[in-house]
Amino acid sequence: MRIVLLGSSGYVGSEFRTQIAARNGELVSIGRSDCNVYDAKQLSKHLHRLSADALINCAGYTGKPNVDACELDKTNCLAGNAVLPGVIAEVCANLDIPWGHVSSGCIYTGRREDGDGFSEADPPNFSFRQDNCSFYSGTKALGEEMLVDAPKCFVWRLRIPFSNVDGPRNYLTKVMRYNRLLQAENSLSNLSDFVSAALDCFENKVPYGIYNLTNPGSVTTRQVVQWIQESGVCDKEFEFFENEEDFMAKAASTPRSNCVLDSSKAVAAGLSLPPVDESVKAALQAWISESTANA
Numbered sequence: 001m002r003i004v005l006l007g008s009s010g011y012v013g014s015e016f017r018t019q020i021a022a023r024n025g026e027l028v029s030i031g032r033s034d035c036n037v038y039d040a041k042q043l044s045k046h047l048h049r050l051s052a053d054a055l056i057n058c059a060g061y062t063g064k065p066n067v068d069a070c071e072l073d074k075t076n077c078l079a080g081n082a083v084l085p086g087v088i089a090e091v092c093a094n095l096d097i098p099w100g101h102v103s104s105g106c107i108y109t110g111r112r113e114d115g116d117g118f119s120e121a122d123p124p125n126f127s128f129r130q131d132n133c134s135f136y137s138g139t140k141a142l143g144e145e146m147l148v149d150a151p152k153c154f155v156w157r158l159r160i161p162f163s164n165v166d167g168p169r170n171y172l173t174k175v176m177r178y179n180r181l182l183q184a185e186n187s188l189s190n191l192s193d194f195v196s197a198a199l200d201c202f203e204n205k206v207p208y209g210i211y212n213l214t215n216p217g218s219v220t221t222r223q224v225v226q227w228i229q230e231s232g233v234c235d236k237e238f239e240f241f242e243n244e245e246d247f248m249a250k251a252a253s254t255p256r257s258n259c260v261l262d263s264s265k266a267v268a269a270g271l272s273l274p275p276v277d278e279s280v281k282a283a284l285q286a287w288i289s290e291s292t293a294n295a
């Protein structure tokens with residue numbers, strides 16, 4: 001299978017590169033020097049020449065070190081997260097190429113009114129339409145709106161990725177490095193499980209549509225801290241903000257989405273996502289420190 005990958009140099013794209021190679025897939029990356037991905041004609045010509053069997057879009061604008069940075073570069077954030085998926089959808093529909101888009105669970109906040117996690121059928125409640133969100137979350141929700149009628153399209157929702165490899169984008173590292181923590185409940189995605197499930201969508205001919213690719217269940221920050229302490233990976237004294245107002249006043253310039261997603265549609269489709277508590281503990285057991293990872 002010849003897969004064209006956009007955003008292959010990024011945090012999520014790198015994991016796709018690794019796993020596509022491990023499955024002996026043929027991978028072609030499209031980067032900035034290959035074509036202007038916002039130009040539908042250029043992208044279409046390029047894809048036609050590559051005779052792609054499928055396309056995966058991991059390109060987007062996240063802000064670094066976190067989504068606060070998106071507030072300072074709204075043009076590129078809107079272009080990368082909302083315009084780009086629309087351009088790709090148009091091009092892939094015309095060329096009849098199946099494709100997948102990496103979206104985010106950050107378009108929700110909290111839990112559903114009935115106490116369950118948000119399912120794929122629930123409309124976002126942390127978006128520009130509610131006027132309660134970060135600019136980043138608003139653009140990710142708009143990106144999904146661009147794909148509502150897209151044929152042969154998977155929308156994979158990733159949520160606060162973690163892994164066993166220490167690094168600034170890994171949620172477990174963030175918890176260990178932030179000076180203070182916000183107590184919150186969240187669904188999380190093990191990055192390796194997320195990518196594996198996404199690739200299985202093509203291989204197992206899963207029906208197209210939206211999938212919450214989070215590890216089943218949810219965790220609180222205090223649970224994660226307890227598991228970090230039990231693992232022996234980090235022995236610092238963890239400190240917490242008093243509440244969300246204290247967090248916003250001291251550490252953040254835009255609200256965060258803390259939310260619980262229901263991943264039962266993905267599990268019912270046969271996608272393998274182990275429970276989140278097991279997955280976090282396993283990542284800590286197999287922890288690779290940043291110095292070892294970069295050696």
Ligand SMILES: NC(=O)C1=CN([C@@H]2O[C@H](COP(=O)(O)OP(=O)(O)OC[C@H]3O[C@@H](n4cnc5c(N)ncnc54)[C@H](OP(=O)(O)O)[C@@H]3O)[C@@H](O)[C@H]2O)C=CC1
Nearest residue numbers: 007008009010011012013031032058059060102103104158
């Ligand atoms: N990391 C996270 O916590 C989460 C990420 N996501 C989503 O996953 C996707 C990938 O995120 P992540 O890997 O973390 O982000 P990174 O910033 O690590 O990577 C972004 C990638 O997109 C590419 N890119 C951006 N703009 C363009 C452009 N105009 N033309 C070509 N390539 C471009 C970058 O290329 P270059 O190297 O040239 O800049 C890079 O390869 C995003 O859509 C994000 O919203 C969803 C949930 C959580």
Ligand SMILES: Cc1cn([C@H]2C[C@H](O)[C@@H](COP(=O)(O)OP(=O)(O)O[C@H]3O[C@@H](C)C(=O)[C@@H](O)[C@H]3O)O2)c(=O)[nH]c1=O
Nearest residue numbers: 062066067104106159160161178180181182184251256
């Ligand atoms: C800045 C900060 C955040 N937090 C908490 C808030 C939140 O619950 C959790 C994550 O917040 P961050 O600011 O690290 O990450 P943020 O940039 O909000 O994370 C997001 O990145 C984008 C790309 C996504 O799509 C999201 O799914 C998620 O992964 O950490 C702290 O506890 N202390 C801090 O100092």
